Amino acid sequence: MAVDAKRGFYRTPPGWGKRKHKIMKRRVFFVSDRTGITAETLGESLLTQFPGANFRRIHIPFVDNLAAAEVAAARIREAHEQDEVPPLVFSTLTDNAIQHVISASTHNVFDLFGTFIGPLENALGEASTHSVGRMHGIVDVTLYERRLNALNFTLSHDDGLKASDFDEADVIILGVSRCGKTPTCLYLSMHYDLKAANYPLTDDDFDHLGIPKVLLPAKSKLYGLTIVPEQLSRIRRERRAHGRYSTLQQCRAEVQAAEAMFRKEGIRYLDTTTISIEEIAATIVRDMDLHRRDT
């Protein structure tokens, strides 16, 4: 314990958690030489392991030269001085000199990239380039076009807009209104480059037994989404507060009918209630044995 003369009470040393004078949010920097998505993805995933702590995030992307590194380092040092505890820093920097500037700015710099480069060089028997990983034009164009084609297919086959060309689809997502079909399909096309159509199940579809006729030829591509009726009702009220559409009774009836159809027809389905879009998409890719189009 150290005495804080100015404030006149004891305070715990930096990094020990509870502080008497204020519940501080620990500052967390994500520093990267590109978009920062890698630093953020792994860093956030590590932080979820500490549910008791409070964090305040600062993103510093595109630190790809020494001048930018010095500016970032100054911000980190300033945060340390202001907060009286060292911030956490997650960095993904390919250039050693730039990483060095950041590492020198404080303790607690987690070098997410450099940590593995040495062992990888050993494993591959090859030196790394230490260059900012940017894809080249030609590769990019092909990738970009493939993604764009998948995305265009998905956009034009959203919400049953176009119930044809299903032979081109990689997967067709079925489910009641507002169960998560559209974001799931967009994620599948943008992240996995898959042509993902979706088809909304409505009362009309439940009147006759079995799957909608238009989907019969593509039966092997169907995947169902379902959701807890209470949450569906909540989500629907956001869109339309009144009327039968968002009542719990209506939501229950639709969800039951949809799940009954999935079971009767042997269509795999997933409850989206508590999982993220990323997880829904990854689960579908695994369950349907789909593969990213570029691998």
Add this chain to the structure above:
Amino acid sequence: MAVDAKRGFYRTPPGWGKRKHKIMKRRVFFVSDRTGITAETLGESLLTQFPGANFRRIHIPFVDNLAAAEVAAARIREAHEQDEVPPLVFSTLTDNAIQHVISASTHNVFDLFGTFIGPLENALGEASTHSVGRMHGIVDVTLYERRLNALNFTLSHDDGLKASDFDEADVIILGVSRCGKTPTCLYLSMHYDLKAANYPLTDDDFDHLGIPKVLLPAKSKLYGLTIVPEQLSRIRRERRAHGRYSTLQQCRAEVQAAEAMFRKEGIRYLDTTTISIEEIAATIVRDMDLHRRDT
């Protein structure tokens, strides 16, 4: 050098790169207890540092119990035997016992998660939970609704479909047809939870000087995209092979007029020709000082 008796020629020891009998693709496993996105993002980013090597990727997500870990470990061992070189394994596993099974399966296991947990525990003065990081229902609903609202806004404001409610937009992307507006906006809404509208610039807009009238009240939210005319022409030909739309001459004229407008009106803009959607989006977020809505 070791003699391969069966094949009757020398081969280099495992991991030394060139092999006489066959150019092998080194197998790379991404093993995770959730979607595998973190393992893949960092792993791929590390692999770009070794442009000389060839890789074959295998994704094993949802390894969240010991039985699944044993199955994954068996696949890794089998790959080692078949290829005669140890595969690379990138893992993000929160459970120590599960990680142990994977780590024991081969050398070259890069424990992207566990490597940093100990140092983070020290930095925070707190033990980690070692639980599979899954968001809870209530947080999820709010996040999900915010993302869905952003996405719905973006979808309804795609390609100038709806040129109103621009006061609600966080950003409005301007550019000629096929320069990358739609995927950029979708990425901004799905990843950053931003309401991103887009507005296509056509010959009509270039006839009178200045920005389209409908955009005037939202001028501070405008961001331009541009592209090299040769690539634009290539991309447009994919969509419509014939006619003026995809000719190099037309593409050149449109791109020149769009860039002239951006410069004259002081609208920031970005050339999308060689960069990925992720980078375009991150650059816009930085340039416009936008922030993810949840932070």
